[in-house]
Amino acid sequence: MTEILVIGGGYGGITAAKALDDVADVTLVEPREVFVHNVAALRAVADPDWAERIFLPYDRLLSRGRVVRDRAVRVTAAGADLASGAHLDADVIILATGSAMPFPVKPEPHDRDRLAATHRALSDAGHVLLLGAGAVGIEFAGEIKAAWPAVEVTIADPAPDILGGRFPDEFRASVREQLAALGVRLLLGTGAGQAPAADLTFACYGASVDSSYLGDDLAAARQPDGRLAVTPQLRLPGHERVFAIGDLTAVPELKQARLAQAHAEVVAANVRALLAGGPLADYTPAPDAIVLPLGPKGGASYAPEVGVLGPAETAGIKATMFIESYEEMLGLARG
Ligand SMILES: Cc1cc2nc3c(=O)[nH]c(=O)nc-3n(C[C@H](O)[C@H](O)[C@H](O)COP(=O)(O)OP(=O)(O)OC[C@H]3O[C@@H](n4cnc5c(N)ncnc54)[C@H](O)[C@@H]3O)c2cc1C
Structure with missing residues (x-):
């Protein structure tokens, strides 16, 4: 074999x-003793119901093989x-x-207590600074504003615009408008050293x-x-x-x-x-596409085949953060 x-x-x-x-x-x-569904990690910071769900055991992944x-x-x-x-x-x-990526963006299984502590710290925070206006910083801003609307959130990035990637202006505009409506302050062209002090700062890049x-x-x-x-x-x-x-x-x-x-x-x-003994296939790199939530009710999506989607459609696509497909792959599907 x-x-x-x-x-x-x-x-x-x-x-x-x-x-x-x-x-x-x-x-x-x-x-790791468990699979980490880090796609939902930022929701797990904002919503304690998610904090346990992102850790999924490996025991039932393979029928014949083994996980060491x-x-x-x-x-x-x-x-x-x-x-x-x-x-x-x-x-x-x-x-x-x-x-x-730094905690809490890609947490480890042993970070469970830290996730809970970060949730408590955010509940008490007046001003949160997120370093990085890429998908991670923007998604985190949306989660914080949805859970704690009164918390002041600033995103700072030395880049001249939000989000890397090859996305159309319409997509970036939708994200910028929603951030503004949430009251998120966007400081572009601003490095970490020039950003205002905050109660909590998170690195959302690198x-x-x-x-x-x-x-x-x-x-x-x-x-x-x-x-x-x-x-x-x-x-x-x-x-x-x-x-x-x-x-x-x-x-x-x-x-x-x-x-x-x-x-x-x-x-x-x-x-x-x-x-x-058959021929091997080539992988074709995928064009840029993204489903970017801004809290459980907002966000924007883009894919070349569908164009730009707004908050309701994005929230619908990401309502469960795709967790069912990983529960199923890991043999944990209910019912
Ligand atoms: C907040 C956030 C949200 C995201 N949302 C999305 C999304 O909605 N959709 C999407 O498609 N992507 C999303 N991503 C990106 C996605 O998380 C990554 O692209 C994905 O994790 C990459 O998967 P991977 O299997 O290559 O590696 P990883 O998921 O990083 O897994 C690597 C594994 O290798 C293990 N490992 C490392 N070193 C060793 C070693 N020496 N020996 C053995 N094992 C080792 C690690 O413990 C880890 O379990 C998101 C990322 C973040 C941070």
């Missing part, structure tokens, strides 16, 4: 591991050394170690990628920012059986969970093709 090692159990890793569970011996290596709670410290084309001292051999490796675990045989794929160059089949250049997916990759597109999952689907199909 082919041994497949998936390193990292975020959105991409769980999708790839599950999709290959029936054709190979899959081992998913993940240091450990961290890969050195990965080569032949296998992985783990922090515990164990070593796992592999025929195929899928790297899916993602990216990190995803970091750690790929320092790559062995010498794989390290050539590392880019200066830690992300990995991949071929159109999502393999590391020069390696037939080592794939990389999700935020870890240098694929030229937005870094999103849905895209990490799209990579995982292509890689799962490519691994099946490798096993069957």
